[in-house]
Amino acid sequence: MSPAPQSDDSESAKLDFIREIVARDVQANTHQGRVHTRFPPEPNGYLHIGHAKSICLNFGIAQEFGGKCNLRFDDTNPTKEDVEYVESIQEDIRWLGFEWDELHFASDYFEQLYEWSCELIRKELAYVDSQTLEEIRQQRGTATEPGQESRYRNRSVDENLDLFSRMRSGEFADGEHVLRARIDMASKHLILRDPLMYRIRHAEHHRTGNQWCIYPMYDYAHGQSDAIEEITHSICTLEFDTHRPLYDWFIEKLGIFPSHQYEFARLNLTYTVMSKRKFIDLVDGNYVDGWDDPRMPTLSGMRRRGYTPEAIRNFCSEIGVTKYNGLTDLVVLENALRADLNKRAERRMAVLDPLRVVITNYPEGESEELDAVNNPEDESAGTRKIPFGREIFIERDDFMEDPPKKFFRLGPGREVRLRWAYFLTCQEAIKDEDGNIVELRCTYDPETKGGNAPDGRKVKGTIHWVSAEHSVEAEVRLYDHLLKVENPADMPEGQDWKEALNENSLSVLKGCRLEPSLADNDGAMPVQFERKGYFIQDARDSAAGHLVFNRTVSLKDSWSKKGRR
RNA sequence: AGCCCGAUGGUGUAACGGUAGCACGAAAGAUUCUGAUUCUUUUAGUCUAGGUUCAAAUCCUAGUCGGGCUACCA
Numbered sequence: 022m023s024p025a026p027q028s029d030d031s032e033s034a035k036l037d038f039i040r041e042i043v044a045r046d047v048q049a050n051t052h053q054g055r056v057h058t059r060f061p062p063e064p065n066g067y068l069h070i071g072h073a074k075s076i077c078l079n080f081g082i083a084q085e086f087g088g089k090c091n092l093r094f095d096d097t098n099p100t101k102e103d104v105e106y107v108e109s110i111q112e113d114i115r116w117l118g119f120e121w122d123e124l125h126f127a128s129d130y131f132e133q134l135y136e137w138s139c140e141l142i143r144k145e146l147a148y149v150d151s152q153t154l155e156e157i158r159q160q161r162g163t164a165t166e167p168g169q170e171s172r173y174r175n176r177s178v179d180e181n182l183d184l185f186s187r188m189r190s191g192e193f194a195d196g197e198h199v200l201r202a203r204i205d206m207a208s209k210h211l212i213l214r215d216p217l218m219y220r221i222r223h224a225e226h227h228r229t230g231n232q233w234c235i236y237p238m239y240d241y242a243h244g245q246s247d248a249i250e251e252i253t254h255s256i257c258t259l260e261f262d263t264h265r266p267l268y269d270w271f272i273e274k275l276g277i278f279p280s281h282q283y284e285f286a287r288l289n290l291t292y293t294v295m296s297k298r299k300f301i302d303l304v305d306g307n308y309v310d311g312w313d314d315p316r317m318p319t320l321s322g323m324r325r326r327g328y329t330p331e332a333i334r335n336f337c338s339e340i341g342v343t344k345y346n347g348l349t350d351l352v353v354l355e356n357a358l359r360a361d362l363n364k365r366a367e368r369r370m371a372v373l374d375p376l377r378v379v380i381t382n383y384p385e386g387e388s389e390e391l392d393a394v395n396n397p398e399d400e401s402a403g404t405r406k407i408p409f410g411r412e413i414f415i416e417r418d419d420f421m422e423d424p425p426k427k428f429f430r431l432g433p434g435r436e437v438r439l440r441w442a443y444f445l446t447c448q449e450a451i452k453d454e455d456g457n458i459v460e461l462r463c464t465y466d467p468e469t470k471g472g473n474a475p476d477g478r479k480v481k482g483t484i485h486w487v488s489a490e491h492s493v494e495a496e497v498r499l500y501d502h503l504l505k506v507e508n509p510a511d512m513p514e515g516q517d518w519k520e521a522l523n524e525n526s527l528s529v530l531k532g533c534r535l536e537p538s539l540a541d542n543d544g545a546m547p548v549q550f551e552r553k554g555y556f557i558q559d560a561r562d563s564a565a566g567h568l569v570f571n572r573t574v575s576l577k578d579s580w581s582k583k584g585r586r
Numbered sequence: 587a588g589c590c591c592g593a594u595g596g597u598g599u600a601a602c603g604g605u606a607g608c609a610c611g612a613a614a615g616a617u618u619c620u621g622a623u624u625c626u627u628u629u630a631g632u633c634u635a636g637g638u639u640c641a642a643a644u645c646c647u648a649g650u651c652g653g654g655c656u657a658c659c660a
Contacts, residue, residue, distance in 0.1 A: 035600055035608090058628070063660050098659060154658060164588040164656060199658055210590050211656045220658035231601045239660045263590055291597090297660095341599050343592090346653050350597050353610055363623060398623070429621065440621055456630090472619050483619045510653095527634085552620045580621040 027495045037342035039283050041080055043254055056088025057253045060114070060121070061243065064106035064227070065094045066297040067312045067319045068113040070333065070354070072265060077337035078285070079256055080119040091250055092121035093311055096128045097242045098224035107227070113320040118330045123250070127227045127242045130249055134237050135189065137245060137275055138200060138218060142181045146274050147218060148174055149184040150201045153358040157199070160206070161214055167207035168214045174203065191234045195221050202241075204270065212267050216240055222332045244268040247280035255280045258287040259344060287349045288340070292508055293318050294518065307574055308522055309503075311560075313570050316503050316526050326500065327547050327557030327573030332361040348443040348508055355574050362547055362555045362573065366403055367395045370440060370485040371535045371550040371570075373497055375414035379531035381448070383411040388490065391471070407536050409442050412489035416552075419484045420461060429482030431461070438483040440551060444469040485551045492534040495568035498559070499528045533570075540568065547573065 036044060047054045058079040062072065083090035092114065096102050096582045105291050114121070141147035150157065162168030174320035188198055200219035208214055216243040223234045244267075247255045253266075262284040272279055289295060294303075295318060303317070304307045312319050315326035323333070336357035339347055370393075388410035396402035415431070424432040431437050436446045442465075449462040454568075468475050472483075509518035539548070544558040563569040 027600065037599090041602095061660090065660080095660065101659075134619090156657080161656070166588090211589080214656090217658055222658080236658095238658075260592070260654055261660090265590095309603085339598075343599075345592060345599090346597065349611075353598065356610065359622090368620080397618095397620085399637085425623095440619065442619095480619090482621080485620075547651095549620085549622085552622070554622095576620075576622050578621070582621095 037285075037341055038344070039078065039254070039256060039285060040082060040085070042283060046253070047086055051251065052251075052253045053146065054084040054398065055251075055253060056083060057085050057091070057251060058088065058256060059093050059247065059250060059252050060124075060517050061093045061095045061102070061246075061257075062110050063098070064103060064110060065101040066300065067295050069295060069320060070290065070299070070318045071295045072113075072333065073320060073333050074288045074340070074342075074553070075256070076114060076117055076119060077334055078342055080121075081338075082567055083122070083253070083425055085244070088253075088557055089122035090119075091123040091125055093125040093127065093246060093250070095226060095246075096126055096226070096228060097237050097239060099222060099236060100225040101189055102227055104227050109321065113324075116320065116330055117333060118322060124251060126228055127237075128226060130242070130246055131233055133249065134245055135235075135435070136148055137277075138185065138237075138241075141218075141274060142200075142291055143178055144274065146178055146203050148201055148203050148352070149181050150174070150189070151184075151198050152217075154196060159216075162206070164211070170206050171201070171215070172217070174177060174271060181214070185219075188219070188235050189233070191223070193221055193233040195223055196203050197221060202236075202267075202270070204267075208268050210263065210358040212240070212263055213381065214269070216267060220563070234489070240267050241271065244271050244280060244282070245275070245277065247282075248275075248278040251278045252280045252527055255282045257282060258282055259284045260287075261344065264297045264390070271381070279579070280529050284344065285454070286344055286346045289346070289508075289510075290354065291317065291351045292504045293351070294504070299518070301511065302502075302519065306519070308519070313349050315498070315559075316500050318503075323571060325560055326571055327362075327555060328358055328490045329361050329365070329547065332358040333512075335361065338523070351502070359555070359575050359577070364398050365396075366549040366555055368393070368397070368551050369536055369539055369548045370407065370487055371529055371533060371539065371553065372414045372416050372487050372492070373533045373550075373553060374417040375487075375532065375534045376393060376417040376420060376461065378413050378415050378445075378456065379464055379566045380411050380445070380465050382411070382464045384410055387411070388488065391441050402490055405538055407441065407460070407538070408488045409439075410488045410489040410490050412487055413486045413530060414492065415439075415461075415486045420447070420450070420458070422458065430484055431463075431482075436470050438469075439465075439486050440483050442470075443467070443472070444474060445478060454524065483554075487534045487536050488532075491537050493537055493540045493568065495533045495535050495539070495570055497528065497530040497533045497556070497570045499570065499572045501526045501528075535568065535570075549576075552576065 060076050080090045150171050160169045180481050199217050201215045204213045206214050217238050219235045220269050224234050265282050268282050275522045309562040336354050391409050392404045393407050414466035419430040423431050431447050436444055439445050444466045447463050450458045451460040453459050503526050504521045504523040505523045547557050549555050554569045555573040559569040559571050
């Protein structure tokens with residue numbers, strides 16, 4: 022399939038430890054120099070930015086080494102999985118810019134897996150255990166004490182074969198029997214203490230329907246699926262590293278294609294959570310609006326928020342791949358996003374907190390159109406016309422009645438530039454009876470049309486504005502961190518991570534005023550509201566009569582930072 | 587607790603026995619019709635203790651700290 026463009030680091034990029042292994046294997050002509058990876062999600066939830074790291078790694082390696090990457094759904098637990106997720110996962114991967122070479126489902130291998138189980142039984146390497154869950158658990162032993170062998174451990178091959186086939190044919194209820202690998206109940210690797218291979222589950226599977234009532238466990242299904250697909254490098258996250266001895270054991274005993282497993286550290290980001298379990302808590306607890314809430318680190322949420330695939334890919338390449346379990350600062354992600362949006366987003370003007378300005382020396386009842394540059398970073402984006410008139414709106418915090426010296430914006434008697442328009446001088450602030458400023462009376466200099474003074478005088482500040490008459494109203498949603506703490510794994514004793522939820526993570530601004538070109542903006546196009554940030558029209562709630570914009574990310578703001586000090 | 591994995595500026599990473607480098611952040615400055623962008627400069631690091639070696643971030647041993655495993659989840 023056609024490779025997507027890989028992230029923008031080129032040849033100068035250093036190889037991470039996994040790519041080093043792959044490069045070495047190619048060099049040594051292992052598997053005839055063939056490279057084949059896979060991305061193996063369980064279809065039981067939506068993909069998140071952590072999955073993006075794995076996707077970029079697996080698909081990226083395939084592209085870089087001229088290999089292949091499969092998408093394989095690890096659908097071995099019918100009670101948790103659903104086609105809804107199968108579809109959303111594919112959508113998200115494609116959106117990220119990758120295309121799989123082969124699409125597989127572990128459930129397609131159930132018959133082969135069953136046959137291999139029989140082979141292990143015949144080799145006396147697997148047996149049917151008829152103990153209860155509780156008994157099995159108790160016999161497992163502890164980290165310091167060995168486990169005990171099941172009283173069913175030495176059943177004959179024939180009895181095992183018979184029982185296993187009757188398990189398959191549905192003779193038994195859930196939990197009556199399991200199939201176990203016969204390894205070593207005294208092993209220091211707890212995972213090798215006769216791990217379960219199959220359990221009985223009378224449940225309908227989203228793909229195989231009611232064809233099966235026994236389902237393989239992850240450890241028995243995953244490595245064998247890798248082997249069937251002749252995966253050369255099976256890349257997974259760190260928590261599976263204790264499973265590797267078992268992964269290798271099955272492959273060795275079955276004598277099948279020797280896939281190898283390599284583990285890397287999953288992504289952790291500050292101020293957010295990154296697990297399906299916690300996402301479910303957020304959605305079910307109505308802390309967010311759903312899996313695609315723009316505050317969620319799910320790919321669907323990030324897409325709705327206005328993240329671009331390129332930004333995510335660049336981020337993944339910047340953070341690297343190691344076995345160190347770190348915590349990546351969210352600003353790294355946000356900067357990757359700003360860098361990408363800065364190049365591609367067209368500029369528009371929008372006033373989020375409008376303050377009316379009457380330009381007293383501008384002729385009443387008249388208006389004009391001015392030229393504005395769409396993207397100073399990209400000349401090909403061209404220009405557009407923006408209407409200007411006697412009454413405009415400016416941002417409320419662009420005016421101060423008693424401004425400090427370093428405030429470059431509007432104040433009584435001060436002159437600023439209206440972006441792409443004229444110089445404007447504030448003459449008077451009109452207040453209501455409570456002393457709130459409700460309107461500004463200003464004058465403009467007709468000689469400064471376009472934004473430059475013929476006499477060469479300079480102004481320190483340029484502010485954005487919209488025409489009162491021509492602007493359109495919109496709702497704007499601003500987002501902040503989901504959590505108030507950097508690391509939810511680090512909560513004080515006895516505190517649940519949900520106590521750290523930021524109750525101000527969403528603020529909804531109504532009555533915002535946008536320049537009219539935004540009314541028929543192609544909804545999918547990211548835009549920069551000048552001096553405010555990058556925004557995108559909300560894909561779900563925005564309609565012709567009711568514009569809704571999401572703030573993707575703010576611009577860097579060294580002014581407000583200074584104020585804090 | 588046993589086993590496994592890990593530890594380099596604030597954060598994320600590179601250096602593969604031979605000059606500790608990069609990015610982000612932070613700080614200062616320049617430019618600027620976005621207090622954005624861009625550019626310049628500065629900042630700050632090898633967990634600890636031993637050992638091997640002419641030479642250790644790198645190899646060895648022990649310790650400390652962090653993570654994982656002890657599901658009929660993946």
